[in-house]
Amino acid sequence: MKKKLKPKITVFHCINAINNCESLPIPYKDTFKLKSVKMACSSMVKDAFLLRAFEAGSDAVIVFVCPEGQCRYVEGNIRAKNRVNWVKNLLDEIEIGGRRLSIHNIANGDTEAAVRIIRQVLADINELGPNPARH
Amino acid sequence: MIVGKQKPIAEIKEIISPYKKVLVLGCGTCVKTCFAGGEDEVATLSSALRLSCKKEGKDIYIEELTVERQCEDEFIREAAIAISKNSAVLSLACGAGVQAIARRFGDVPVLPGVNTTFIGVLEKQGLFTEECLGCGDCKLAAFGGICPVTRCAKKLQNGPCGGSQNGICEVNPDTECAWQQIITRLGNLGQLDNLKKYNPPKDWRPSHAGGPRKLVREDHFI
Ligand code: SF4
Numbered sequence: 001m002k003k004k005l006k007p008k009i010t011v012f013h014c015i016n017a018i019n020n021c022e023s024l025p026i027p028y029k030d031t032f033k034l035k036s037v038k039m040a041c042s043s044m045v046k047d048a049f050l051l052r053a054f055e056a057g058s059d060a061v062i063v064f065v066c067p068e069g070q071c072r073y074v075e076g077n078i079r080a081k082n083r084v085n086w087v088k089n090l091l092d093e094i095e096i097g098g099r100r101l102s103i104h105n106i107a108n109g110d111t112e113a114a115v116r117i118i119r120q121v122l123a124d125i126n127e128l129g130p131n132p133a134r135h
Numbered sequence: 136m137i138v139g140k141q142k143p144i145a146e147i148k149e150i151i152s153p154y155k156k157v158l159v160l161g162c163g164t165c166v167k168t169c170f171a172g173g174e175d176e177v178a179t180l181s182s183a184l185r186l187s188c189k190k191e192g193k194d195i196y197i198e199e200l201t202v203e204r205q206c207e208d209e210f211i212r213e214a215a216i217a218i219s220k221n222s223a224v225l226s227l228a229c230g231a232g233v234q235a236i237a238r239r240f241g242d243v244p245v246l247p248g249v250n251t252t253f254i255g256v257l258e259k260q261g262l263f264t265e266e267c268l269g270c271g272d273c274k275l276a277a278f279g280g281i282c283p284v285t286r287c288a289k290k291l292q293n294g295p296c297g298g299s300q301n302g303i304c305e306v307n308p309d310t311e312c313a314w315q316q317i318i319t320r321l322g323n324l325g326q327l328d329n330l331k332k333y334n335p336p337k338d339w340r341p342s343h344a345g346g347p348r349k350l351v352r353e354d355h356f357i
Pocket residue numbers: 137162163164165166203204205206207228229230231232233
């Protein structure tokens with residue numbers, strides 16, 4: 001019988017939104033894998049980086065950005081949102097599923113919101129199943 | 136610059152399907168500027184293709200490379216080693232780039248990943264507009280620098296058709312009337328007299344209607 005894989009999530013986050021995702025107090029931490037990628041600004045997220053996270057076996061990818069109008073570099077979070085939407089369409093086109101990628105505005109240091117979102121994404125993975133390109 | 140649009144992934148997958156090792160080859164000039172075939176688009180497309188093939192259990196190796204220009208031999212040469220290691224090249228350059236690669240590397244299939252669309256400008260971030268059909272006999276001087284051959288849906292040479300409304304073309308409500316623009320611009324330049332001059336029917340022989348064109352500069356031959 002095939003061994004059940006632990007769900008894997010990659011979080012790209014602007015350090016001005018959340019400084020450290022690895023230390024977030026998420027319950028049942030040993031039941032999933034979380035990889036975090038820190039960015040000085042969410043505008044550093046590129047289409048290819050998001051896809052590479054799926055290539056590396058992520059079942060879902062989350063992008064945390066600052067609230068609109070509060071980007072330290074003016075429009076980084078708007079650029080990130082546009083790119084995420086573009087890649088969501090691409091993921092639908094290749095039938096990996098755009099729902100596996102999401103972007104969220106987080107007020108500086110709102111760890112509670114970050115934990116809530118990650119838990120929701122874990123629940124979504126449960127429903128969606130593993131990344132179909134993860135073998 | 137040349138403006139192009141990447142083909143849908145399904146079509147790209149179909150044309151690369153006979154091959155197991157594919158080089159996705161970008162071009163760092165025109166198609167990079169219009170987000171169809173530069174380094175970033177090569178990386179994104181390659182990743183998407185790998186994911187899609189993996190999902191379907193298809194075995195494929197995809198290599199990525201971008202050269203400065205695919206239409207110049209000097210730059211094309213840089214791709215020689217990567218091309219020799221793969222069974223096909225998916226070029227993300229314009230049609231000229233695809234053919235230049237095919238001409239230089241006679242024994243490898245070179246496939247187009249981009250639909251070459253037009254000669255245009257970057258009007259604003261993310262918006263590209265067609266400005267020139269490459270007619271081979273430029274008459275922009277008479278039209279205040281606005282091309283009726285390209286931008287008037289009816290290619291009219293001697294004034295508007297009369298169908299435009301509020302400066303919008305009657306053929307396509309997304310397009311401004313080129314003749315409205317020409318008249319406004321000639322007015323601003325104090326050159327409205329240009330409109331009294333008759334422009335004879337366009338001679339299409341210097342255009343593509345005369346077959347593929349060549350530009351010869353003997354002074355640059357070596
Ligand atoms: S190959 Fe095409 S896209 Fe690339 S530089 Fe030449 S004309 Fe531009």
